[in-house]
Amino acid sequence: METYADLLSAITPTTGETRTMFDPATGEAVGEAPVQGVDDLERAIAAATAAQPAWAALGHKERIAALLRAADAVDRSAENLAQLLSREQGKPLNGPNARFEVGACADWLRATASIELTAETAVDDGQTHAELHYRPIGVVGAIGPWNWPMMISVWQIAPALRMGNAVVLKPSEYTPLSVLALVQVLNEELPDGVLSVVCGGREVGARLAEHPAIGKIMFTGSTATGKAIIKSSAGTVKRLTLELGGNDAGIVLPDADPEAIAEDLFWGAFINTGQTCAALKRLYVHEDIYEEVCEALTAVAAAAPMGVGLVEANVLGPLQNKQQYDIVARLVQAAKDSGARVLLGGNPDPEQPGYFYPTTLVADIENNNPLVAEEQFGPALPIIRYSTVDEAVAMANGLDVGLGASVWSPNLGLARSVAARIEAGTVWINKHGAVDPRIPFGGSKQSGYGLEFGVDGLKALGIPQVING
Numbered sequence: 001m002e003t004y005a006d007l008l009s010a011i012t013p014t015t016g017e018t019r020t021m022f023d024p025a026t027g028e029a030v031g032e033a034p035v036q037g038v039d040d041l042e043r044a045i046a047a048a049t050a051a052q053p054a055w056a057a058l059g060h061k062e063r064i065a066a067l068l069r070a071a072d073a074v075d076r077s078a079e080n081l082a083q084l085l086s087r088e089q090g091k092p093l094n095g096p097n098a099r100f101e102v103g104a105c106a107d108w109l110r111a112t113a114s115i116e117l118t119a120e121t122a123v124d125d126g127q128t129h130a131e132l133h134y135r136p137i138g139v140v141g142a143i144g145p146w147n148w149p150m151m152i153s154v155w156q157i158a159p160a161l162r163m164g165n166a167v168v169l170k171p172s173e174y175t176p177l178s179v180l181a182l183v184q185v186l187n188e189e190l191p192d193g194v195l196s197v198v199c200g201g202r203e204v205g206a207r208l209a210e211h212p213a214i215g216k217i218m219f220t221g222s223t224a225t226g227k228a229i230i231k232s233s234a235g236t237v238k239r240l241t242l243e244l245g246g247n248d249a250g251i252v253l254p255d256a257d258p259e260a261i262a263e264d265l266f267w268g269a270f271i272n273t274g275q276t277c278a279a280l281k282r283l284y285v286h287e288d289i290y291e292e293v294c295e296a297l298t299a300v301a302a303a304a305p306m307g308v309g310l311v312e313a314n315v316l317g318p319l320q321n322k323q324q325y326d327i328v329a330r331l332v333q334a335a336k337d338s339g340a341r342v343l344l345g346g347n348p349d350p351e352q353p354g355y356f357y358p359t360t361l362v363a364d365i366e367n368n369n370p371l372v373a374e375e376q377f378g379p380a381l382p383i384i385r386y387s388t389v390d391e392a393v394a395m396a397n398g399l400d401v402g403l404g405a406s407v408w409s410p411n412l413g414l415a416r417s418v419a420a421r422i423e424a425g426t427v428w429i430n431k432h433g434a435v436d437p438r439i440p441f442g443g444s445k446q447s448g449y450g451l452e453f454g455v456d457g458l459k460a461l462g463i464p465q466v467i468n469g
Contacts, residue, residue, distance in 0.1 A: 051193030056164035095315030111437035134462030136164030241450030246403030249396035262296035268432030328378035
């Protein structure tokens with residue numbers, strides 16, 4: 001799209017019921033989103049079912065070419081997409097935020113297109129020859145979140161399309177415009193019916209999860225909603241990839257350099273203003289360097305400007321919605337009520353417009369405090385003191401979630417040995433939350449199951465078939 005106004009006009013409904021979406025930083029109207037229901041979903045699924053066989057018949061080479069053209073389309077509209085994303089979601093244009101997210105969409109499309117997937121020979125002994133292939137599932141239902149609405153949609157869309165499936169996407173009710181705009185741009189280069197969006201509520205999500213024409217559901221969101229999807233999908237034995245809630249732990253070992261790791265710790269926790277499933281949400285620091293880490297981290301956090309996303313200087317924004325703001329405020333208040341030491345923040349301005357909660361660091365807090373034990377999903381980080389590595393590992397493993405974790409030490413051998421003891425789908429060393437389209441990603445425990453990204457992510461969007469003979 002040539003201009004932001006062109007993009008907004010292209011996704012604005014001309015008929016039917018709509019609802020106004022507001023900027024969480026200013027309260028200003030952003031645009032009109034369609035109010036859709038189960039009938040709209042049925043039409044989208046019918047169109048996807050009709051379009052999918054021809055899309056699958058193109059083969060990998062032609063589908064790869066289409067994904068690469070779609071990536072170019074995202075690049076052409078990148079600034080317009082970033083402006084809309086910043087207005088609707090609240091994240092700033094700069095830093096690891098709106099422009100970063102749109103760029104990641106194009107990069108992820110290209111990376112997914114570049115991954116090789118060939119038949120695997122299981123046995124070839126002169127008498128038996130057996131090969132494992134992956135065939136298209138059919139129509140994939142994708143249900144996305146509000147925190148990274150464009151990027152996570154692409155995580156779902158790109159491998160599904162690459163494998164010959166059609167996709168029906170239900171965005172979060174908080175960020176439908178961002179996803180509508182992204183799909184509008186992608187569909188400049190995709191056949192009709194292969195990719196569609198239905199902007200509905202829970203009844204649309206529930207029907208998508210139970211619909212007999214949907215062969216797989218991909219979902220990123222809360223554990224509670226993931227459990228509901230499991231139940232709804234059981235009647236049709238759907239394949240599922242679920243990336244659910246997390247409360248990621250980081251362990252700083254006593255030989256770490258506080259000054260050297262402070263900025264990476266900060267962005268591991270506060271990327272997207274803390275609204276990231278695999279963000280660092282509870283930090284365990286050895287008593288020998290506890291105060292030094294607190295001091296270094298506070299200095300970095302205090303220097304990161306927060307404000308309206310369209311202001312170029314800002315790198316932190318508001319919470320996306322009032323519900324999430326209230327969760328963060330409640331958990332920080334619980335920490336303050338317990339006598340924990342607030343190093344920074346914890347004092348929201350009730351007169352400030354928008355859902356801004358100040359960057360908050362809390363020290364001298366017990367491991368069972370709600371700010372530690374519950375996922376805050378916002379700009380507040382508890383810092384817990386520990387004495388032994390065994391104690392830190394036990395606390396890190398003490399919750400029923402396990403999406404990601406991290407270990408911080410210049411001694412890579414030691415860090416890896418500690419990482420191997422942590423119950424999480426990914427454990428990063430000296431970084432946190434760094435996803436890569438080549439590297440499998442998925443959760444453990446109640447953080448979900450199934451793998452995304454890389455060859456394993458492609459396989460998860462296909463039906464395995466063995467040719468034996």
